[in-house]
Amino acid sequence: MDQAPHRVTIREVAAHAGLSISTVSRALTGSRAVLPELVRRAQDSASELGYRADTVGRSLRTQRTGTFGLVVPDLTNPFFPALVQALEHAARSRGLSILIADTGNDPEVETAAMNTLLDRRVDALLVSPVDLEASREGLISAATTVPVLQIDRVIDEGIPFVRVDQEAPVKALVERMIATGRRHLAFIGQDPRIATSREREVAFAQAMSERFAGGPLRSVTGGTSPQSGRAAAETLLSRWPETDGVVCANDLIAVGVLEHVRARLAGRRIAVSGFDDTLMAQVLELTSVRQPVQQLADLAIAAAAHPDRSTLLATRAVVASEVVFRRSTD
Amino acid sequence: MDQAPHRVTIREVAAHAGLSISTVSRALTGSRAVLPELVRRAQDSASELGYRADTVGRSLRTQRTGTFGLVVPDLTNPFFPALVQALEHAARSRGLSILIADTGNDPEVETAAMNTLLDRRVDALLVSPVDLEASREGLISAATTVPVLQIDRVIDEGIPFVRVDQEAPVKALVERMIATGRRHLAFIGQDPRIATSREREVAFAQAMSERFAGGPLRSVTGGTSPQSGRAAAETLLSRWPETDGVVCANDLIAVGVLEHVRARLAGRRIAVSGFDDTLMAQVLELTSVRQPVQQLADLAIAAAAHPDRSTLLATRAVVASEVVFRRSTD
DNA sequence: CTGTTAGCGCTTTCAT
């Protein structure tokens, strides 16, 4: 049936072309000048025999695998598939591959996964760390072995990162809610150990203190799901019944808030916004902050793929995001 | 700063332990019997020096990488992140890794991606092919080089697969719609070149012909998004205005149909169902077919990881799915 | 510009 399908080696190509192994290698990779005539002969033999270089042998020799390890906390959170897709495309367009690990929001799994990837000699590690605190040690330790780039979630400024500015969009959301007549705004975060959620919370607190100096800071945190959003909304509105605008750290939470509002507070005109501009936000006409995923990915891969690693090690990029206003904040 | 972080090799461990390289290798991998005393010495030296075997060197020698290539059509479709997550967890629990490729629904990209993965010497290729026709040639060609397992989408019965039964759930949906009083059912598919969509369509046609022999087959196809779902619903309902139940090949489409019904046909009691039981289905109380993603993943990884590849090559698995009834079909 | 040779790190004969 599926007979041991012998892979052609460079040695065979060399023999077939009547050239030395190294000439074939140089002709095919272009690493050194080779007579055009011989290049053709090498290429012809290669394609005739169906030769494709074995990257394992190459990696052992060059000490580069052309592979990045990508560590994400949870593919169930729709932001991450979008990020993975963008990263994978950016990587593949440069001939690079991605080993993926989903840590299920568990810092221990995260550290273990990073070590597995290091064993596979990835050229760099792209990580969205799970936990502001618990992820730190493993991340720092990994960074002593391989270039590490924090993507989206930043937990240590000493390690390279590509992140999104959270301050401007949060401020824009607050301004919009105020402009449409709201005065009692609140924030619902995910787990506060999640870097981006924490940043959004801080940005909210700051924007509010600028507009309502001395006013109460209405803020609760929960999980990352519509259910926990509903629960958080309930807590929030019983604690601060005057609330008329809610900035949520995530679309999933915002959806839960919308549900709660529509079910229990049908008459109230409460503004709601989310983050990530997921499909659900579009369908439910939820105002949300669109993440520049493509840009994030391009920057990350460009940095990680750069020939001399000092570039990666110097990367500290912050990109802007854009608020998409919809009916939920009218 | 980040000084060339020398990785410890097995040679250094051997020197430190006062043993030969081969003894250390055998002690650490357990590939052959070694005196317990020496095993301890090897292990101690290894952990003392922080040794971790280089999988690149190992792979070159053993001709196995412990890595699978995973090729999915589109991570934007929420079914696939769930599948990727389940596969990655199942793989990692066995010490195996996954190289991911998202083909963006393009068969040519798919073939190219498969070749890239083959160059990386993956032990097997797990593929959800894009296109019933256009993916076939590349898939068959890859299968001559490496074990290939079709996941979820099956386009060639001659190649191993792990799939989900589509017939039973579609039949159950049709029966339910009939039981709640509907008589004029219709189907909306994704692109008919998508294997699962096609199977669902066929199952629908069959279920209908059993109940309404000689009746019209109301069926249209479109894309895989709420927008195309809306458009398809419009087409469908203008062509067959009597329609009172719609089985959709996908939750995203179903959401579009719901939108169209709620916006334009507010009074009509039209049943709607989707596939994949995504978060959106839960939020919108949409009846949907929950895919046994975990089971699919476990079967796939178990087959792919099996030491002798004849097991993989013999894999033809079909697992059952479950309809989750919600308000949209009341 | 081309060829010969060494060697990346590991496992596995092959001797002992």
Place this chain on the structure above:
DNA sequence: ATGAAAGCGCTAACAG
């Protein structure tokens, strides 16, 4: 049961 040595496929010194 252990060790010495070969070699997986490739690239890169080093001669020529």
